[in-house]
Amino acid sequence: MHPNDCGEGPAAAFLSWPASLKHLSFDGRYLHAAPPSLDVRTKRETTNADAPIDAKVARQKERRKRRATFLVNVWLYFHPMNVDLFPESMLDKMSGHSASAASSSGQEQVGLSFVHEIPDSASEIKVDPEAPSQTTQNHLWPMGDCGSGETIAIQLPVKETLQKEADFGGNIRVLWKDSSSGLKLEKQKPLGPAWKRARTDG
Template sequence: MEELTISLALDGHGRTKYTDETEANATKRPKINEDVDCAINYSTRTSKTNIVELSDEVLDNLLFDVEICDCALLPRTFWVNAGDEPRCSLEKLALQVFGEHVPPGVRIDKENSGVEWWVQIRPSPPALMSMSSDQAGRYSMLGCGDDGGDETARSGITWHFDKDEDLRVMMDGSMWVHPHLSTVTYLTSIGAPTMVVEKRVDLSGQILNENSSVCGSVSWPRKGKHLVFDGRFLHAAPTDLLEEGAFDEQCKFDTPIDISEKERKVLMRRHRRVTLLVNIWLNYKPFNVNAFPDTMLDKLSKDMLGDANLFDDSKSCSKTCGKVVVVKDGKGTLACSDHVTQKDETIALTKMSWPMGRDNETIEALMPLELIRNCDEGSDVIIEWKNGLSLSASHA
Protein backbone atom coordinates (compact mmCIF):
# COMPACT_ATOMS: atom_id res chain seq x y z
CA MET A 1 0.00 0.00 0.00
CA GLU A 2 1.33 3.42 -0.98
CA GLU A 3 1.95 5.78 1.93
CA LEU A 4 0.56 9.29 1.89
CA THR A 5 2.30 12.03 3.86
CA ILE A 6 0.35 15.22 4.49
CA SER A 7 1.58 18.32 6.27
CA LEU A 8 -1.25 20.48 7.57
CA ALA A 9 -1.12 23.60 9.70
CA LEU A 10 -4.47 24.31 11.36
CA ASP A 11 -5.47 27.18 13.60
CA GLY A 12 -7.58 26.90 16.74
CA HIS A 13 -10.75 26.90 14.62
CA GLY A 14 -9.66 23.96 12.48
CA ARG A 15 -8.88 26.12 9.45
CA THR A 16 -5.73 25.86 7.33
CA LYS A 17 -3.38 28.66 8.33
CA TYR A 18 -0.34 30.56 7.17
CA THR A 19 2.92 29.68 8.95
CA ASP A 20 6.47 31.01 9.11
CA GLU A 21 7.55 27.92 7.16
CA THR A 22 5.09 28.83 4.43
CA GLU A 23 6.57 32.31 4.29
CA ALA A 24 10.11 30.97 4.09
CA ASN A 25 9.23 28.63 1.21
CA ALA A 26 7.19 31.15 -0.78
CA THR A 27 8.79 32.35 -4.03
CA LYS A 28 7.00 35.67 -3.61
CA ARG A 29 6.68 37.18 -0.17
CA PRO A 30 3.01 38.07 0.41
CA LYS A 31 1.91 41.28 2.02
CA ILE A 32 1.76 40.76 5.75
CA ASN A 33 -1.18 41.70 7.92
CA GLU A 34 -2.56 40.37 11.18
CA ASP A 35 -4.18 36.95 11.62
CA VAL A 36 -6.58 35.86 8.87
CA ASP A 37 -9.48 35.74 11.33
CA CYS A 38 -9.07 39.47 11.91
CA ALA A 39 -9.64 40.29 8.25
CA ILE A 40 -12.11 37.70 6.95
CA ASN A 41 -15.79 37.76 7.83
CA TYR A 42 -17.02 34.20 8.42
CA SER A 43 -20.62 35.10 9.26
CA THR A 44 -23.52 33.78 7.19
CA ARG A 45 -24.96 36.60 5.09
CA THR A 46 -26.42 37.44 1.70
CA SER A 47 -26.15 40.41 -0.63
CA LYS A 48 -27.17 41.52 -4.09
CA THR A 49 -24.69 41.46 -6.97
CA ASN A 50 -24.44 43.13 -10.33
CA ILE A 51 -25.60 40.03 -12.20
CA VAL A 52 -29.03 41.63 -12.33
CA GLU A 53 -27.47 44.40 -14.45
CA LEU A 54 -26.31 41.99 -17.18
CA SER A 55 -28.16 42.00 -20.48
CA ASP A 56 -30.28 38.99 -21.42
CA GLU A 57 -27.72 38.04 -24.06
CA VAL A 58 -24.80 38.08 -21.61
CA LEU A 59 -26.74 36.15 -18.97
CA ASP A 60 -27.85 33.59 -21.57
CA ASN A 61 -24.20 33.09 -22.54
CA LEU A 62 -23.37 32.57 -18.86
CA LEU A 63 -26.14 29.96 -18.51
CA PHE A 64 -24.82 28.25 -21.64
CA ASP A 65 -21.34 28.06 -20.10
CA VAL A 66 -22.83 26.61 -16.92
CA GLU A 67 -24.48 23.86 -18.95
CA ILE A 68 -21.16 22.98 -20.58
CA CYS A 69 -19.39 22.86 -17.20
CA ASP A 70 -22.11 20.56 -15.85
CA CYS A 71 -21.17 17.94 -18.45
CA ALA A 72 -21.06 14.49 -16.86
CA LEU A 73 -17.70 13.67 -18.48
CA LEU A 74 -15.90 16.60 -16.85
CA PRO A 75 -14.48 16.70 -13.30
CA ARG A 76 -16.97 17.76 -10.65
CA THR A 77 -15.07 20.86 -9.53
CA PHE A 78 -12.33 23.11 -10.91
CA TRP A 79 -9.47 25.18 -9.48
CA VAL A 80 -8.29 28.74 -10.09
CA ASN A 81 -5.29 30.03 -8.18
CA ALA A 82 -5.74 33.42 -6.56
CA GLY A 83 -3.08 34.95 -8.81
CA ASP A 84 -4.27 33.47 -12.10
CA GLU A 85 -5.80 35.36 -15.01
CA PRO A 86 -9.32 34.12 -15.82
CA ARG A 87 -9.78 32.26 -19.12
CA CYS A 88 -13.58 32.26 -19.19
CA SER A 89 -16.54 34.07 -17.66
CA LEU A 90 -17.05 31.58 -14.82
CA GLU A 91 -13.39 31.75 -13.78
CA LYS A 92 -13.70 35.54 -13.84
CA LEU A 93 -16.71 35.46 -11.51
CA ALA A 94 -15.02 32.93 -9.21
CA LEU A 95 -11.96 35.16 -8.82
CA GLN A 96 -14.21 38.15 -8.13
CA VAL A 97 -15.79 36.16 -5.29
CA PHE A 98 -12.30 35.54 -3.88
CA GLY A 99 -11.44 39.23 -4.16
CA GLU A 100 -14.67 40.25 -2.43
CA HIS A 101 -14.12 38.06 0.63
CA VAL A 102 -10.32 38.00 0.96
CA PRO A 103 -8.97 41.55 1.40
CA PRO A 104 -5.59 42.25 -0.30
CA GLY A 105 -3.71 42.54 2.99
CA VAL A 106 -4.66 39.13 4.37
CA ARG A 107 -1.64 36.98 5.20
CA ILE A 108 -1.86 33.95 2.89
CA ASP A 109 0.26 31.56 0.89
CA LYS A 110 -0.59 32.90 -2.56
CA GLU A 111 0.77 29.80 -4.28
CA ASN A 112 -1.70 27.54 -2.46
CA SER A 113 -4.72 29.80 -2.13
CA GLY A 114 -7.55 30.17 -4.57
CA VAL A 115 -11.02 29.01 -5.45
CA GLU A 116 -12.63 25.66 -6.07
CA TRP A 117 -15.63 26.34 -8.31
CA TRP A 118 -18.40 24.32 -9.89
CA VAL A 119 -22.00 24.65 -11.01
CA GLN A 120 -25.31 23.05 -10.09
CA ILE A 121 -28.32 22.74 -12.39
CA ARG A 122 -31.68 21.45 -11.21
CA PRO A 123 -33.27 19.70 -12.95
CA SER A 124 -30.10 18.37 -14.50
CA PRO A 125 -30.11 18.33 -18.33
CA PRO A 126 -31.61 14.94 -19.21
CA ALA A 127 -29.65 11.90 -20.34
CA LEU A 128 -31.90 10.90 -23.24
CA MET A 129 -31.40 7.83 -25.43
CA SER A 130 -30.79 10.16 -28.39
CA MET A 131 -28.30 12.29 -26.44
CA SER A 132 -24.59 11.60 -26.21
CA SER A 133 -23.03 11.49 -22.75
CA ASP A 134 -21.15 14.75 -23.35
CA GLN A 135 -24.50 16.56 -23.59
CA ALA A 136 -26.08 15.15 -20.44
CA GLY A 137 -25.95 16.83 -17.05
CA ARG A 138 -23.90 15.29 -14.28
CA TYR A 139 -26.79 14.30 -12.03
CA SER A 140 -28.84 12.89 -14.91
CA MET A 141 -25.95 10.56 -15.74
CA LEU A 142 -25.72 9.54 -12.10
CA GLY A 143 -29.38 8.58 -11.99
CA CYS A 144 -30.62 11.78 -10.33
CA GLY A 145 -27.72 12.07 -7.96
CA ASP A 146 -25.62 9.99 -5.63
CA ASP A 147 -28.69 9.01 -3.62
CA GLY A 148 -30.17 6.83 -6.31
CA GLY A 149 -32.96 9.12 -7.47
CA ASP A 150 -34.46 10.68 -4.36
CA GLU A 151 -36.37 13.93 -4.82
CA THR A 152 -33.81 16.09 -3.04
CA ALA A 153 -31.05 15.02 -5.44
CA ARG A 154 -33.36 15.53 -8.45
CA SER A 155 -34.46 19.07 -7.68
CA GLY A 156 -32.37 20.16 -4.67
CA ILE A 157 -29.07 19.51 -2.90
CA THR A 158 -28.64 16.88 -0.18
CA TRP A 159 -27.13 17.69 3.24
CA HIS A 160 -23.35 17.79 3.27
CA PHE A 161 -20.18 19.47 4.50
CA ASP A 162 -17.83 21.04 1.96
CA LYS A 163 -14.39 19.45 2.27
CA ASP A 164 -11.41 18.08 0.38
CA GLU A 165 -13.31 15.07 -0.95
CA ASP A 166 -10.32 13.20 -2.35
CA LEU A 167 -8.30 13.63 0.84
CA ARG A 168 -11.19 12.22 2.87
CA VAL A 169 -11.37 9.17 0.58
CA MET A 170 -7.59 8.65 0.57
CA MET A 171 -7.59 8.77 4.38
CA ASP A 172 -10.47 6.30 4.60
CA GLY A 173 -12.84 8.95 5.91
CA SER A 174 -10.61 9.97 8.83
CA MET A 175 -9.55 13.46 7.72
CA TRP A 176 -11.91 16.34 6.95
CA VAL A 177 -10.36 19.60 5.78
CA HIS A 178 -12.76 22.41 4.87
CA PRO A 179 -12.54 25.60 2.80
CA HIS A 180 -12.41 28.87 4.70
CA LEU A 181 -15.58 30.12 3.04
CA SER A 182 -18.36 28.57 0.96
CA THR A 183 -20.45 30.69 -1.39
CA VAL A 184 -23.52 30.34 -3.58
CA THR A 185 -24.34 32.79 -6.38
CA TYR A 186 -27.83 32.33 -7.81
CA LEU A 187 -28.09 32.79 -11.57
CA THR A 188 -31.86 32.24 -11.65
CA SER A 189 -34.75 32.80 -9.21
CA ILE A 190 -36.00 29.22 -9.30
CA GLY A 191 -36.02 26.26 -6.94
CA ALA A 192 -35.40 25.24 -3.36
CA PRO A 193 -33.72 27.58 -0.86
CA THR A 194 -30.26 27.00 0.51
CA MET A 195 -30.29 26.11 4.20
CA VAL A 196 -27.17 26.54 6.34
CA VAL A 197 -26.91 25.12 9.86
CA GLU A 198 -24.00 26.22 12.02
CA LYS A 199 -22.96 22.70 12.94
CA ARG A 200 -19.54 21.34 12.11
CA VAL A 201 -17.34 18.28 12.45
CA ASP A 202 -13.90 17.65 13.87
CA LEU A 203 -10.90 16.61 11.78
CA SER A 204 -12.07 12.97 11.79
CA GLY A 205 -15.61 13.81 10.68
CA GLN A 206 -17.38 13.46 14.02
CA ILE A 207 -20.10 16.03 14.67
CA LEU A 208 -19.17 18.56 17.35
CA ASN A 209 -21.70 19.54 19.99
CA GLU A 210 -20.24 22.91 20.88
CA ASN A 211 -23.26 24.94 21.95
CA SER A 212 -26.70 24.24 23.38
CA SER A 213 -28.21 26.66 20.86
CA VAL A 214 -27.69 26.45 17.10
CA CYS A 215 -28.17 29.11 14.45
CA GLY A 216 -29.22 28.53 10.88
CA SER A 217 -30.47 30.40 7.85
CA VAL A 218 -32.70 29.80 4.85
CA SER A 219 -31.85 31.70 1.66
CA TRP A 220 -34.36 31.79 -1.19
CA PRO A 221 -32.88 31.93 -4.70
CA ARG A 222 -33.02 35.17 -6.61
CA LYS A 223 -31.09 36.03 -9.76
CA GLY A 224 -27.96 37.88 -8.72
CA LYS A 225 -28.17 37.04 -5.02
CA HIS A 226 -24.96 35.96 -3.29
CA LEU A 227 -24.73 33.82 -0.14
CA VAL A 228 -21.53 33.34 1.86
CA PHE A 229 -20.96 31.28 5.00
CA ASP A 230 -18.28 29.55 7.05
CA GLY A 231 -16.91 26.69 4.94
CA ARG A 232 -17.12 24.31 7.91
CA PHE A 233 -20.92 24.50 8.21
CA LEU A 234 -23.55 21.93 7.27
CA HIS A 235 -25.81 22.91 4.38
CA ALA A 236 -28.29 21.72 1.75
CA ALA A 237 -31.11 22.85 -0.53
CA PRO A 238 -34.05 20.80 0.83
CA THR A 239 -36.84 20.48 -1.72
CA ASP A 240 -39.56 20.02 0.90
CA LEU A 241 -39.15 23.65 1.95
CA LEU A 242 -40.97 24.35 -1.32
CA GLU A 243 -44.72 23.88 -1.70
CA GLU A 244 -45.45 20.48 -3.26
CA GLY A 245 -45.34 20.80 -7.03
CA ALA A 246 -43.94 24.35 -6.93
CA PHE A 247 -40.60 23.47 -8.50
CA ASP A 248 -42.16 21.74 -11.50
CA GLU A 249 -44.42 24.76 -12.02
CA GLN A 250 -41.44 27.12 -11.87
CA CYS A 251 -39.65 25.11 -14.56
CA LYS A 252 -42.56 25.34 -17.03
CA PHE A 253 -42.54 27.86 -19.86
CA ASP A 254 -44.63 28.57 -22.94
CA THR A 255 -43.10 27.49 -26.24
CA PRO A 256 -44.27 29.45 -29.29
CA ILE A 257 -45.03 27.33 -32.34
CA ASP A 258 -42.49 29.09 -34.55
CA ILE A 259 -39.63 29.04 -32.02
CA SER A 260 -36.28 27.63 -33.12
CA GLU A 261 -34.48 24.85 -31.24
CA LYS A 262 -31.80 27.33 -30.19
CA GLU A 263 -34.41 29.68 -28.74
CA ARG A 264 -36.14 26.80 -26.97
CA LYS A 265 -32.87 25.84 -25.26
CA VAL A 266 -32.38 29.43 -24.13
CA LEU A 267 -35.82 29.40 -22.49
CA MET A 268 -35.08 26.03 -20.87
CA ARG A 269 -31.84 27.30 -19.34
CA ARG A 270 -33.68 30.28 -17.85
CA HIS A 271 -36.21 27.98 -16.16
CA ARG A 272 -33.89 25.88 -14.01
CA ARG A 273 -32.33 26.30 -10.60
CA VAL A 274 -28.83 27.41 -11.59
CA THR A 275 -26.07 28.26 -9.13
CA LEU A 276 -22.37 29.02 -9.25
CA LEU A 277 -20.59 27.56 -6.22
CA VAL A 278 -17.24 29.01 -5.17
CA ASN A 279 -15.27 27.70 -2.20
CA ILE A 280 -12.40 29.86 -0.97
CA TRP A 281 -9.33 27.88 0.11
CA LEU A 282 -6.47 29.63 1.88
CA ASN A 283 -2.98 28.16 2.40
CA TYR A 284 -4.13 24.80 1.04
CA LYS A 285 -5.14 23.34 -2.32
CA PRO A 286 -7.53 20.36 -2.29
CA PHE A 287 -6.24 17.15 -3.84
CA ASN A 288 -6.94 16.43 -7.53
CA VAL A 289 -8.85 19.66 -8.14
CA ASN A 290 -7.45 21.13 -11.34
CA ALA A 291 -8.16 23.94 -13.75
CA PHE A 292 -11.01 23.68 -16.23
CA PRO A 293 -9.57 21.66 -19.16
CA ASP A 294 -7.87 23.73 -21.88
CA THR A 295 -9.39 21.39 -24.45
CA MET A 296 -12.91 22.43 -23.41
CA LEU A 297 -12.41 26.20 -23.36
CA ASP A 298 -13.41 26.55 -27.01
CA LYS A 299 -16.78 24.95 -26.19
CA LEU A 300 -17.66 27.89 -23.95
CA SER A 301 -19.07 31.20 -25.09
CA LYS A 302 -16.44 33.83 -25.83
CA ASP A 303 -18.25 36.29 -23.56
CA MET A 304 -15.88 37.49 -20.80
CA LEU A 305 -18.51 39.86 -19.33
CA GLY A 306 -16.54 42.94 -20.33
CA ASP A 307 -15.84 45.18 -17.36
CA ALA A 308 -18.69 43.67 -15.34
CA ASN A 309 -17.92 42.99 -11.70
CA LEU A 310 -20.14 41.02 -9.34
CA PHE A 311 -19.48 43.43 -6.52
CA ASP A 312 -19.13 47.13 -5.94
CA ASP A 313 -19.43 49.21 -2.79
CA SER A 314 -23.12 49.97 -3.16
CA LYS A 315 -24.24 46.47 -4.11
CA SER A 316 -22.02 44.77 -1.52
CA CYS A 317 -23.67 46.87 1.18
CA SER A 318 -27.14 46.06 -0.14
CA LYS A 319 -28.11 43.13 2.06
CA THR A 320 -31.21 41.05 1.40
CA CYS A 321 -34.11 41.26 3.84
CA GLY A 322 -34.51 38.62 6.52
CA LYS A 323 -36.73 37.59 9.42
CA VAL A 324 -35.48 36.15 12.69
CA VAL A 325 -37.25 33.21 14.35
CA VAL A 326 -36.28 31.89 17.78
CA VAL A 327 -37.23 28.28 18.57
CA LYS A 328 -37.42 27.27 22.22
CA ASP A 329 -39.33 24.53 24.05
CA GLY A 330 -41.39 23.66 20.98
CA LYS A 331 -42.47 27.24 20.30
CA GLY A 332 -41.40 29.64 17.58
CA THR A 333 -41.23 33.39 18.04
CA LEU A 334 -40.76 35.98 15.32
CA ALA A 335 -38.27 38.36 16.88
CA CYS A 336 -38.38 42.07 16.15
CA SER A 337 -34.61 41.97 16.49
CA ASP A 338 -31.99 39.45 17.55
CA HIS A 339 -33.65 39.37 20.98
CA VAL A 340 -37.14 38.07 21.72
CA THR A 341 -39.50 40.43 23.53
CA GLN A 342 -42.95 39.89 24.98
CA LYS A 343 -44.46 41.69 21.98
CA ASP A 344 -42.94 39.32 19.46
CA GLU A 345 -45.24 37.19 17.31
CA THR A 346 -45.69 33.43 17.83
CA ILE A 347 -44.87 31.36 14.72
CA ALA A 348 -46.16 27.89 13.81
CA LEU A 349 -43.50 25.18 13.68
CA THR A 350 -43.30 21.95 11.68
CA LYS A 351 -41.09 19.02 12.64
CA MET A 352 -38.95 18.06 9.66
CA SER A 353 -36.21 15.51 9.11
CA TRP A 354 -33.70 14.83 6.38
CA PRO A 355 -31.20 12.02 5.73
CA MET A 356 -27.56 12.59 6.63
CA GLY A 357 -25.34 10.22 4.70
CA ARG A 358 -25.70 6.50 4.07
CA ASP A 359 -26.41 5.02 7.50
CA ASN A 360 -29.95 6.25 8.15
CA GLU A 361 -28.55 9.19 10.10
CA THR A 362 -30.78 12.22 10.15
CA ILE A 363 -31.02 15.87 10.98
CA GLU A 364 -34.28 16.80 12.72
CA ALA A 365 -35.47 20.35 13.25
CA LEU A 366 -38.54 22.32 14.22
CA MET A 367 -38.98 24.64 11.25
CA PRO A 368 -41.11 27.76 10.67
CA LEU A 369 -42.21 26.13 7.41
CA GLU A 370 -45.27 28.28 6.73
CA LEU A 371 -43.27 31.47 7.30
CA ILE A 372 -40.47 30.23 5.04
CA ARG A 373 -42.86 29.37 2.21
CA ASN A 374 -44.64 32.71 2.44
CA CYS A 375 -41.46 34.77 2.25
CA ASP A 376 -40.89 37.20 -0.58
CA GLU A 377 -38.76 36.00 -3.47
CA GLY A 378 -35.08 36.13 -2.61
CA SER A 379 -35.54 36.84 1.09
CA ASP A 380 -33.91 35.12 4.08
CA VAL A 381 -35.10 33.54 7.30
CA ILE A 382 -32.69 33.36 10.24
CA ILE A 383 -33.44 30.66 12.81
CA GLU A 384 -31.98 30.32 16.29
CA TRP A 385 -32.74 26.98 17.91
CA LYS A 386 -32.40 27.25 21.68
CA ASN A 387 -33.44 23.63 21.38
CA GLY A 388 -35.41 21.73 18.76
CA LEU A 389 -32.61 20.72 16.41
CA SER A 390 -30.68 17.46 16.57
CA LEU A 391 -28.12 15.67 14.42
CA SER A 392 -26.70 12.17 14.41
CA ALA A 393 -23.44 11.74 16.27
CA SER A 394 -21.58 10.58 13.16
CA HIS A 395 -22.08 10.33 9.43
CA ALA A 396 -20.67 8.83 6.26
Protein backbone atom coordinates in the same frame (compact mmCIF):
# COMPACT_ATOMS: atom_id res chain seq x y z
CA MET B 1 -26.58 26.25 10.85
CA HIS B 2 -24.30 27.58 13.57
CA PRO B 3 -24.64 26.82 17.31
CA ASN B 4 -22.65 28.84 19.80
CA ASP B 5 -19.01 27.94 20.42
CA CYS B 6 -19.74 25.65 23.36
CA GLY B 7 -22.53 23.72 21.66
CA GLU B 8 -25.02 24.91 24.29
CA GLY B 9 -27.40 27.83 24.53
CA PRO B 10 -29.09 29.55 21.56
CA ALA B 11 -28.62 28.15 18.07
CA ALA B 12 -29.35 29.80 14.75
CA ALA B 13 -29.59 29.02 11.05
CA PHE B 14 -30.11 30.99 7.87
CA LEU B 15 -32.55 29.99 5.16
CA SER B 16 -31.77 31.62 1.83
CA TRP B 17 -33.68 31.13 -1.42
CA PRO B 18 -32.30 31.77 -4.93
CA ALA B 19 -32.78 34.99 -6.87
CA SER B 20 -31.31 36.32 -10.09
CA LEU B 21 -27.73 37.61 -9.57
CA LYS B 22 -27.83 36.76 -5.87
CA HIS B 23 -24.42 36.14 -4.28
CA LEU B 24 -24.17 34.09 -1.10
CA SER B 25 -20.97 33.32 0.80
CA PHE B 26 -20.51 31.51 4.12
CA ASP B 27 -17.99 29.55 6.16
CA GLY B 28 -18.14 26.00 4.82
CA ARG B 29 -17.30 24.56 8.25
CA TYR B 30 -20.88 25.28 9.30
CA LEU B 31 -23.44 22.59 8.58
CA HIS B 32 -25.01 23.47 5.22
CA ALA B 33 -27.27 21.86 2.64
CA ALA B 34 -29.86 22.49 -0.07
CA PRO B 35 -32.72 20.12 0.86
CA PRO B 36 -35.58 19.93 -1.67
CA SER B 37 -38.16 20.03 1.14
CA LEU B 38 -37.27 23.70 1.78
CA ASP B 39 -38.10 24.75 -1.77
CA VAL B 40 -41.46 26.17 -0.71
CA ARG B 41 -41.70 28.75 -3.49
CA THR B 42 -45.10 29.13 -5.12
CA LYS B 43 -45.21 27.25 -8.41
CA ARG B 44 -46.44 29.72 -11.00
CA GLU B 45 -48.21 28.49 -14.13
CA THR B 46 -47.15 30.51 -17.18
CA THR B 47 -49.46 28.97 -19.77
CA ASN B 48 -52.97 27.60 -20.06
CA ALA B 49 -52.62 23.84 -20.05
CA ASP B 50 -55.61 23.47 -22.38
CA ALA B 51 -54.33 25.92 -25.01
CA PRO B 52 -52.23 24.59 -27.91
CA ILE B 53 -48.64 25.81 -27.89
CA ASP B 54 -45.92 25.78 -30.53
CA ALA B 55 -43.03 23.40 -29.78
CA LYS B 56 -40.42 26.14 -30.20
CA VAL B 57 -42.30 28.46 -27.83
CA ALA B 58 -42.63 25.62 -25.33
CA ARG B 59 -38.86 25.05 -25.37
CA GLN B 60 -38.22 28.77 -24.85
CA LYS B 61 -40.58 28.89 -21.88
CA GLU B 62 -38.93 25.83 -20.37
CA ARG B 63 -35.46 27.40 -20.72
CA ARG B 64 -36.65 30.49 -18.86
CA LYS B 65 -37.43 28.32 -15.83
CA ARG B 66 -33.86 27.06 -15.60
CA ARG B 67 -31.49 28.37 -12.96
CA ALA B 68 -27.72 28.04 -13.02
CA THR B 69 -25.85 28.10 -9.73
CA PHE B 70 -22.09 28.63 -9.72
CA LEU B 71 -20.51 27.07 -6.64
CA VAL B 72 -17.05 28.17 -5.52
CA ASN B 73 -15.11 26.51 -2.70
CA VAL B 74 -12.33 28.68 -1.24
CA TRP B 75 -9.80 26.42 0.50
CA LEU B 76 -7.59 27.74 3.30
CA TYR B 77 -4.27 25.96 3.95
CA PHE B 78 -5.26 23.14 1.60
CA HIS B 79 -4.71 22.47 -2.08
CA PRO B 80 -7.32 20.07 -3.55
CA MET B 81 -6.03 17.51 -6.03
CA ASN B 82 -7.41 16.33 -9.37
CA VAL B 83 -9.40 19.49 -10.08
CA ASP B 84 -9.80 21.33 -13.38
CA LEU B 85 -9.15 25.05 -13.68
CA PHE B 86 -12.15 27.20 -14.55
CA PRO B 87 -11.87 28.15 -18.26
CA GLU B 88 -10.68 31.72 -18.80
CA SER B 89 -13.06 32.04 -21.74
CA MET B 90 -15.96 32.00 -19.28
CA LEU B 91 -14.71 34.76 -16.95
CA ASP B 92 -16.25 37.63 -18.90
CA LYS B 93 -19.62 35.85 -18.86
CA MET B 94 -19.89 35.98 -15.06
CA SER B 95 -21.73 38.78 -13.29
CA GLY B 96 -19.32 40.77 -11.17
CA HIS B 97 -16.55 40.58 -13.74
CA SER B 98 -14.48 43.75 -14.00
CA ALA B 99 -12.78 44.30 -17.35
CA SER B 100 -10.60 47.09 -15.96
CA ALA B 101 -9.27 45.15 -12.98
CA ALA B 102 -5.88 43.56 -13.52
CA SER B 103 -3.39 41.71 -11.42
CA SER B 104 0.37 42.16 -11.42
CA SER B 105 0.58 39.53 -14.15
CA GLY B 106 -1.76 41.53 -16.35
CA GLN B 107 -4.57 38.97 -16.23
CA GLU B 108 -8.15 40.12 -15.74
CA GLN B 109 -9.69 39.40 -12.36
CA VAL B 110 -13.26 38.75 -11.25
CA GLY B 111 -14.40 41.84 -9.34
CA LEU B 112 -15.98 40.24 -6.29
CA SER B 113 -15.31 41.12 -2.67
CA PHE B 114 -16.02 38.98 0.39
CA VAL B 115 -17.10 40.51 3.68
CA HIS B 116 -18.40 38.96 6.91
CA GLU B 117 -21.90 40.27 7.49
CA ILE B 118 -25.43 39.26 8.39
CA PRO B 119 -27.96 40.29 5.74
CA ASP B 120 -29.84 43.37 6.95
CA SER B 121 -32.85 42.23 4.96
CA ALA B 122 -33.14 38.87 6.73
CA SER B 123 -36.37 38.29 8.60
CA GLU B 124 -36.06 36.70 12.04
CA ILE B 125 -38.19 33.84 13.32
CA LYS B 126 -37.94 32.24 16.76
CA VAL B 127 -38.92 28.58 17.02
CA ASP B 128 -40.41 27.38 20.30
CA PRO B 129 -40.13 23.59 20.75
CA GLU B 130 -43.31 23.71 22.84
CA ALA B 131 -45.27 25.56 20.12
CA PRO B 132 -48.45 24.00 18.68
CA SER B 133 -47.72 21.41 16.00
CA GLN B 134 -49.60 23.43 13.36
CA THR B 135 -47.01 26.23 13.52
CA THR B 136 -43.87 24.11 13.08
CA GLN B 137 -42.79 21.18 10.96
CA ASN B 138 -40.17 18.52 11.64
CA HIS B 139 -37.68 17.74 8.86
CA LEU B 140 -35.48 14.66 8.63
CA TRP B 141 -32.54 14.57 6.21
CA PRO B 142 -29.86 11.91 5.61
CA MET B 143 -26.28 12.93 6.30
CA GLY B 144 -25.11 12.95 2.67
CA ASP B 145 -23.52 9.91 1.02
CA CYS B 146 -20.80 9.40 3.62
CA GLY B 147 -22.24 6.05 4.72
CA SER B 148 -22.44 7.03 8.40
CA GLY B 149 -26.12 6.11 8.67
CA GLU B 150 -26.80 9.39 10.47
CA THR B 151 -29.73 11.73 9.88
CA ILE B 152 -30.39 15.35 10.76
CA ALA B 153 -33.66 16.15 12.56
CA ILE B 154 -34.63 19.81 12.61
CA GLN B 155 -37.73 21.80 13.62
CA LEU B 156 -38.68 24.72 11.36
CA PRO B 157 -41.70 26.97 10.78
CA VAL B 158 -44.41 25.59 8.50
CA LYS B 159 -44.35 26.15 4.74
CA GLU B 160 -46.84 29.03 4.80
CA THR B 161 -44.59 31.03 7.15
CA LEU B 162 -41.56 30.64 4.88
CA GLN B 163 -43.28 31.07 1.53
CA LYS B 164 -43.43 34.87 1.43
CA GLU B 165 -39.65 35.22 1.71
CA ALA B 166 -39.01 32.22 -0.53
CA ASP B 167 -41.06 33.63 -3.41
CA PHE B 168 -38.85 36.72 -3.60
CA GLY B 169 -35.48 35.04 -3.03
CA GLY B 170 -35.33 36.34 0.54
CA ASN B 171 -33.47 35.31 3.68
CA ILE B 172 -34.73 34.17 7.08
CA ARG B 173 -32.73 33.82 10.28
CA VAL B 174 -34.18 31.03 12.43
CA LEU B 175 -33.45 31.05 16.18
CA TRP B 176 -33.91 28.22 18.69
CA LYS B 177 -33.57 28.69 22.44
CA ASP B 178 -30.89 25.98 22.60
CA SER B 179 -28.95 23.69 20.27
CA SER B 180 -30.78 20.52 21.30
CA SER B 181 -34.21 21.90 20.41
CA GLY B 182 -33.04 23.17 17.03
CA LEU B 183 -31.12 20.27 15.58
CA LYS B 184 -30.48 16.66 16.50
CA LEU B 185 -28.06 14.16 14.98
CA GLU B 186 -29.62 10.70 15.03
CA LYS B 187 -28.05 7.34 14.28
CA GLN B 188 -30.21 5.05 12.18
CA LYS B 189 -30.86 1.59 13.61
CA PRO B 190 -28.86 -1.21 11.95
CA LEU B 191 -30.80 -3.54 9.69
CA GLY B 192 -31.82 -6.74 11.44
CA PRO B 193 -31.28 -10.41 10.47
CA ALA B 194 -34.72 -10.63 8.81
CA TRP B 195 -33.73 -7.98 6.28
CA LYS B 196 -30.42 -9.75 5.61
CA ARG B 197 -32.20 -13.07 5.01
CA ALA B 198 -34.63 -11.40 2.61
CA ARG B 199 -31.73 -9.92 0.67
CA THR B 200 -29.94 -13.29 0.55
CA ASP B 201 -33.04 -15.25 -0.50
CA GLY B 202 -33.92 -12.67 -3.19
